[in-house]
Amino acid sequence: MSESKSILFVCLGNICRSPMAEAILANTLKSTRHVVDSCGTASYHRGESPDSRTVSTLTKYGIKTGHKARQLKKSDFEKFDYLICMDENNLRNIRDMGKRWGVEQNTIAIKVKMFGHWRPENGAFGEVVEDPYYGDITDFKRCYDQCNLFCKEFVTQENLL
Numbered sequence: 001m002s003e004s005k006s007i008l009f010v011c012l013g014n015i016c017r018s019p020m021a022e023a024i025l026a027n028t029l030k031s032t033r034h035v036v037d038s039c040g041t042a043s044y045h046r047g048e049s050p051d052s053r054t055v056s057t058l059t060k061y062g063i064k065t066g067h068k069a070r071q072l073k074k075s076d077f078e079k080f081d082y083l084i085c086m087d088e089n090n091l092r093n094i095r096d097m098g099k100r101w102g103v104e105q106n107t108i109a110i111k112v113k114m115f116g117h118w119r120p121e122n123g124a125f126g127e128v129v130e131d132p133y134y135g136d137i138t139d140f141k142r143c144y145d146q147c148n149l150f151c152k153e154f155v156t157q158e159n160l161l
Contacts, residue, residue, distance in 0.1 A: 005160060006035035008080040009115070010090055014040030014069035016133050016140070017086045019050040021115065021147040023058050023065040028151050034160060038067060039076065041093040045069040051133065057140045061148075074101040083112045084154075086129040115147075118154040125149060 007025060009018040018038035026036045048069045049055070058065055076083065077098055085091045091114055098108045116127025125146045132139035155161055 004033045004035075005082065005158070006080045007037070007082045007084065007154075008076055009036075009038040009084050009086075010041060010072060010094055011038075011086040011129075012040055012042050012090060012093075012131065013045045013133070014038055014067075014071070015045045015048060015051045016054050016131060017129050017143055017147070019065055019067040019069070020054050020058060020140075020143060021084070021086075021129075021151065022067060023063050024144070024147050025151045025154070027063045028155055029160060035080075037080075039070045039072045041072055041090055041097065043071040046071055051140075053132070053137055053140045057137070057144045061144065072097060074103070077101070077103045077107060077111065081111065084115045084117075085112065086115055087131070088114075088128065115150050115154075118150050118157055120149065120153055 009021040011018040022036050022038035046069055050065055050067055055065065072094065083094055085094055094112050095108055114127050115129055119125060119127060129143060129146050132143045
């Protein structure tokens with residue numbers, strides 16, 4: 001059994017991709033010894049529930065979420081072992097915010113990774129989890145498939161079970 005880890009998924013608004021990844025990973029781990037959370041780099045949706053299409057997609061697979069959107073904060077760099085972002089803009093924003101807050105560069109380099117870093121070796125889905133917000137339910141299904149696959153790889157590669 002691996003040691004307890006803390007994982008924070010980060011996207012822009014924290015109502016689509018990151019709460020979906022959070023719910024999938026929490027469901028996969030089915031454990032309270034690991035901490036799983038999500039947030040956004042922007043504050044647009046602070047306090048809101050995930051997008052209804054995120055909730056309906058998760059529900060289709062028997063996964064529930066009670067998440068409320070929040071924005072990344074300085075203490076997240078101390079609290080979490082992993083800060084996992086969905087795309088290059090999120091990656092740049094997290095790094096910039098960390099620098100502005102005086103977080104050590106080494107800490108940022110070690111903790112902040114693209115979610116696609118844990119994709120299967122065959123490169124399935126590429127590295128970026130595209131934002132489905134302006135799309136339709138098929139975009140949310142693709143996001144789910146990608147997050148589900150990356151979560152399984154993350155759990156395996158990081159030996160979390």
